[in-house]
Amino acid sequence: MTDPQTKAGMAALYAFAVYAGALAATALALRFASGVSGVRRYLADASYWIYIIHLPLVMVGQVLMLGLDWPWFAKLAAVIAGVMAVSLITYELLIRHSFMGRWLNGRRVPWRRPAAPVAVTAAPPAE
Numbered sequence: 001m002t003d004p005q006t007k008a009g010m011a012a013l014y015a016f017a018v019y020a021g022a023l024a025a026t027a028l029a030l031r032f033a034s035g036v037s038g039v040r041r042y043l044a045d046a047s048y049w050i051y052i053i054h055l056p057l058v059m060v061g062q063v064l065m066l067g068l069d070w071p072w073f074a075k076l077a078a079v080i081a082g083v084m085a086v087s088l089i090t091y092e093l094l095i096r097h098s099f100m101g102r103w104l105n106g107r108r109v110p111w112r113r114p115a116a117p118v119a120v121t122a123a124p125p126a127e
């Protein structure tokens with residue numbers, strides 16, 4: 001594509017498609033994933049630890065996959081599954097209930113509201 005006008009038009013169309021895709025993904029998440037879920041809450045709590053630890057684990061996983069005669073997508077799936085497993089196991093065993101968990105996630109507060117107190121009225125005196 002050498003025509004500058006065509007190139008500019010395609011770039012604008014591409015930018016609009018990316019923007020619309022981001023809005024569509026947000027709308028779908030709000031529609032289908034906005035409820036309370038223990039799994040999503042756990043993954044949200046673990047996400048910062050996974051972010052911190054994933055890069056060295058991915059490098060190790062890639063080195064371990066070098067000698068295998070697997071297709072690329074199988075290697076990719078194995079690295080992703082292995083990194084997630086190690087990340088979540090180390091989060092649960094080493095981070096979640098330690099000082100590191102409080103430092104990374106802040107103080108743990110219950111995610112459900114306590115039940116509202118019920119007003120008790122005094123019974124009329126018996127005659």
